Amino acid sequence: MKLALFDLDHTLLAGDSDYEWGQFLVDRGVLDPAAYEAQNREFYAQYVAGSLDIHEFLGFALRPLAEHEPADLERWHAEFMRTRILPMIGDKARALVARHRDAGDLCAIVTATNRFVTGPIAREFGVAHLIATEPESVDGRFTGRVAGTPC
Structure with a gap:
């Protein structure tokens, strides 16, 4: 059996799923546009400079998951898939x-983007194996922290 590993963002997708999720939340009014975009630009500058603190970034990226009800997140993600991901x-x-x-072949998608965002994308491709950053959850709710080692 052969192994086929696929990158997701800017490879299988014509864009970045993590960035699009944030923009989707901004467009829905879930996140404050000015604050979110300023912080996102700062993290991107740190990334380019090689000084990004991944745990600080993940706290920023995963915070919206902790601040909203799971049912709302699932509903929003379904809309996100239809409007942002499928066109990519x-x-x-x-x-x-x-x-x-x-x-x-054994197919797997490997991505640093969190599993909440990328799990449904992997399913859309029919790929059962996903290596992604795992958001921590307790009692069915996201905590805003990463579980284990980030990808």
Whole structure:
């Protein structure tokens, strides 16, 4: 059996799922646009400079999951998939994954973006294996922290 590993953002997707999730929440009025975008720009500058504190960034990225009800998050994510993600999935990406799946290869998506955002995307591609940053949850609610080591 062969192993086929796929990157997600700017590879299978014609864009960045983490960035799009944040913009989706801004557009829905869930996040304050000025504050969110200023902080996101700062984290991106740190990333480019090689000085990003991944745990600080993940606290920022995962905070909206902790601040809202799971049912709201699921409803928003379904809309996010329809309006933001599906348009970023091209025929070539679908065909590439399908070719490996149909050949019997073990397929996995590997991404630093958190599993809440990326799990439904992996399912859309028909990929059962996902290596992603795991958001911590307690009693069915996200805490805003990462569980284990970030990807």
